[in-house]
Amino acid sequence: MPRSLFLLFLLSLCYCKCKGQIQVKLLSRTPTKPGDPVELECAIKDNSFSDSGVSWVHQGKDSGLRFIMFISSISRVTHASDVDKPRYGGSKGPGTYKLMVKSFQEKDQGEYYCIVIRNQMLHFSSGHQVFLPVPPTQPPTTKAASTTPITTTPVTTIGPETQSPANAHKTWLNCDLYIWAPLVGACLFLLVALVVTIITCQKTRRRRCKCRRPANANNGKVVSNR
Incomplete structure (x- = not known):
């Protein structure tokens, strides 16, 4: 929560420039169940941002921005203090910064951004949403009907004329x-x-x-x- 307030404070002080030069995409397949690995990539097309490093931010469905990690231009990863470090990993490549969620959970659902700070300005990437599939609603269970045929013996009244x-x-x-x-x-x-x-x-x-x-x-x- 303090990290979110701090980021909102920075947003209010700095001019946020979204140029479309920073894009986030999903490298791995969409998670189908809790525990699946998820890998996101932040691609920077503007070479002037290549030595600024990238901050990964997560916004949940019902929560504010949550800082995850900062990846420097020399591939140094700094996690947030309230982040489960074994579950999150980061790396740097040529013009890309990757975020790995090794075991995706329900609380990790939401939208992911990468932010570049340059010349006292925040440059936001386009967001990318990652959600688990919604489980199908199951109809109420009913007891299966027995497949054994039930034979009934008709009751007939025998009169003197039919005896x-x-x-x-x-x-x-x-x-x-x-x-x-x-x-x-x-x-x-x-x-x-x-x-x-x-x-x-x-x-x-x-x-x-x-x-x-x-x-x-x-x-x-x-x-x-x-």
Whole structure:
């Protein structure tokens, strides 16, 4: 943050001249995932800037300018104090200054500039944006339908007119069994009750018949017909 404020202070004091003579381009392929290496090149077309050195600046999506490093004309690299030095490297070539991000992360996304300071003037390059691809939105997961076919057995009502003869015969046998079994039991019960009643009546009648005979007029004497 102090570096950003310092750079903004310099911008307010110095005249910034953007001539299009300083351009930034991406040498490596666009990063596809976190951890991919990224290499940027700052090409200076004006030979008068060749001995001035280059400062690399990064501007994030939601942040201000962040100073990364300064590469002198004799290939000396000076990192910013708040930069992870093992992840950033710099080098100088003929008319070019390179910035290497060895392991590109989400916080490294944004726009990169190189700045040349000459005659108390800031010369900005054209910016170059480097972003990770946006992951595709995944639809809500649904449980996969089972591939096993489900067979259903239709339920049919079989009436008397649609039953087979064998089934109809079994049905009538069951009906006869349910009807005649109670009737036979009731008849047997009545028959037993009738037999018991007859036997009981006969015993009662015999007991009533055991009585004295009435006496005749001759006091029991036999009258002779002589």
